[in-house]
Amino acid sequence: xxxxxxKTSISELKEKVKKFxxxxxxxxxxxxxxxxxxxxxxxxxLLEHFRFKSEKEVDEMFKNPKKRDEISxxxxxxxxxxxxxxxxxxxxLASELIKKLEKNEKRYSLEKARGNNKKxxxxxxx
Amino acid sequence: xxxxxxKTSISELKEKVKKFxxxxxxxxxxxxxxxxxxxxxxxxxLLEHFRFKSEKEVDEMFKNPKKRDEISxxxxxxxxxxxxxxxxxxxxLASELIKKLEKNEKRYSLEKARGNNKKxxxxxxx
Amino acid sequence: xxxxxxKTSISELKEKVKKFxxxxxxxxxxxxxxxxxxxxxxxxxLLEHFRFKSEKEVDEMFKNPKKRDEISxxxxxxxxxxxxxxxxxxxxLASELIKKLEKNEKRYSLEKARGNNKKxxxxxxx
Amino acid sequence: xxxxxxKTSISELKEKVKKFxxxxxxxxxxxxxxxxxxxxxxxxxLLEHFRFKSEKEVDEMFKNPKKRDEISxxxxxxxxxxxxxxxxxxxxLASELIKKLEKNEKRYSLEKARGNNKKxxxxxxx
Numbered sequence: 001x002x003x004x005x006x007k008t009s010i011s012e013l014k015e016k017v018k019k020f021x022x023x024x025x026x027x028x029x030x031x032x033x034x035x036x037x038x039x040x041x042x043x044x045x046l047l048e049h050f051r052f053k054s055e056k057e058v059d060e061m062f063k064n065p066k067k068r069d070e071i072s073x074x075x076x077x078x079x080x081x082x083x084x085x086x087x088x089x090x091x092x093l094a095s096e097l098i099k100k101l102e103k104n105e106k107r108y109s110l111e112k113a114r115g116n117n118k119k120x121x122x123x124x125x126x
Numbered sequence: 127x128x129x130x131x132x133k134t135s136i137s138e139l140k141e142k143v144k145k146f147x148x149x150x151x152x153x154x155x156x157x158x159x160x161x162x163x164x165x166x167x168x169x170x171x172l173l174e175h176f177r178f179k180s181e182k183e184v185d186e187m188f189k190n191p192k193k194r195d196e197i198s199x200x201x202x203x204x205x206x207x208x209x210x211x212x213x214x215x216x217x218x219l220a221s222e223l224i225k226k227l228e229k230n231e232k233r234y235s236l237e238k239a240r241g242n243n244k245k246x247x248x249x250x251x252x
Numbered sequence: 253x254x255x256x257x258x259k260t261s262i263s264e265l266k267e268k269v270k271k272f273x274x275x276x277x278x279x280x281x282x283x284x285x286x287x288x289x290x291x292x293x294x295x296x297x298l299l300e301h302f303r304f305k306s307e308k309e310v311d312e313m314f315k316n317p318k319k320r321d322e323i324s325x326x327x328x329x330x331x332x333x334x335x336x337x338x339x340x341x342x343x344x345l346a347s348e349l350i351k352k353l354e355k356n357e358k359r360y361s362l363e364k365a366r367g368n369n370k371k372x373x374x375x376x377x378x
Numbered sequence: 379x380x381x382x383x384x385k386t387s388i389s390e391l392k393e394k395v396k397k398f399x400x401x402x403x404x405x406x407x408x409x410x411x412x413x414x415x416x417x418x419x420x421x422x423x424l425l426e427h428f429r430f431k432s433e434k435e436v437d438e439m440f441k442n443p444k445k446r447d448e449i450s451x452x453x454x455x456x457x458x459x460x461x462x463x464x465x466x467x468x469x470x471l472a473s474e475l476i477k478k479l480e481k482n483e484k485r486y487s488l489e490k491a492r493g494n495n496k497k498x499x500x501x502x503x504x
Contacts, residue, residue, distance in 0.1 A: 010135075013223055032188065034303060040172075044166060045296075051289050059157070101206070164430075173419060276486060276488065299415065323467075330456070334460070353395070365404075
């Protein structure tokens with residue numbers, strides 16, 4: 001395995017995903033609608049691990065190396081399709097994330113959001 | 127806005143997400159099960175943009191700056207919760223992605239996969 | 253197989269689902285949150301059949317008896333958990349459906365909605 | 379409101395959904411792929427109510443009439459698109475449900491499944 005880690009940039013990962021897909025001539029299938037379908041179906045496979053499980057059971061899963069690997073692989077699948085969508089439609093995921101965090105800094109002010117599990121549009125009911 | 131871009135590493139992004147969430151004392155709500163729920167509900171908001179739309183209509187959305195921003199923001203939301211899950215449970219998204227690409231290199235050999243929209247487990251039916 | 257068909261009422265189906273689950277002592281796991289997770293993960297298995305497939309390929313699936321059975325089974329899975337949620341929390345699915353159709357009669361007036369794939373909240377942009 | 383209730387049969391509900399959609403000339407948009415997308419996006423709106431909420435908070439939602447109505451409406455939305463898919467592709471939801479319950483009677487034998495939250499394919503690991 002090539003030595004890569006968390007220091008890898010998003011653009012390097014996008015490039016790898018692009019090469020993988022283009023070598024297989026998959027551009028013809030990878031339109032935004034089908035990639036969004038792929039993202040949600042992979043998210044569902046991730047969630048399915050936790051269905052009908054208690055919080056305690058879920059935490060134990062992460063301590064079991066085999067189970068942990070399975071869950072991590074589902075996360076990679078979601079990430080793969082998200083990167084592919086970003087690459088095909090030229091969306092800068094890092095900038096978009098930062099932009100969203102800045103927007104949420106306002107929506108979820110420290111004063112209102114600390115220790116609170118409400119969505120920002122539920123604050124008005126307080 | 128801080129000057130960040132696609133060159134940003136995943137570990138830097140994870141760090142930002144961590145700081146955002148910890149400042150709000152959200153560790154108590156951010157267990158794996160609820161984060162997986164968050165990932166799928168945000169994926170659904172992304173997909174909803176394309177519901178009942180033709181491939182041509184979807185491609186036009188990306189040319190409309192306002193619509194493009196809305197879609198990019200949904201992608202950021204999926205990414206945010208994926209990073210948060212990875213950060214909380216110490217999953218190295220970059221390594222996991224590379225591992226999965228390597229696994230898929232074998233499952234989707236160039237010979238079988240080129241120009242083919244089948245899932246690897248459908249090949250056996252050929 | 254018991255002779256049942258589309259003439260069966262929802263309350264009869266709910267009763268069957270209830271008996272099946274209670275015989276297995278599953279009330280303890282079947283809270284609303286986990287049942288909603290079950291509904292979405294089964295919906296995802298339904299959708300997965302159509303991932304990366306063209307409209308023509310999807311229509312052909314319904315002509316293939318084996319594939320048609322697989323798809324119908326996924327629909328049954330969604331229905332099963334929806335009935336179970338309705339039964340456990342005493343929601344009258346038939347009345348709720350009628351109520352929603354009446355609400356949508358107004359939102360999607362014949363004049364605006366005919367031959368139109370927009371969501372009601374997009375009309376304002378016309 | 380027309381007086382209907384749980385005694386209503388599935389075929390009557392399907393007929394109502396059919397009339398509603400055909401009056402709006404929506405057959406052209408309601409292919410299986412887009413209806414499956416609709417089912418999952420509505421399932422997600424249902425699930426979103428429970429995101430980051432504890433089991434106790436979820437149970438309290440059903441005691442709050444306004445919240446209960448909102449949740450029931452999301453359930454109706456899932457049901458509406460499931461009925462529409464069944465109607466368009468001639469799937470008999472009641473028979474399919476019964477068939478699936480019979481299949482699961484075997485998969486989840488009383489002996490193995492009672493009080494157990496495992497999926498049938500996890501039993502082998504016992």
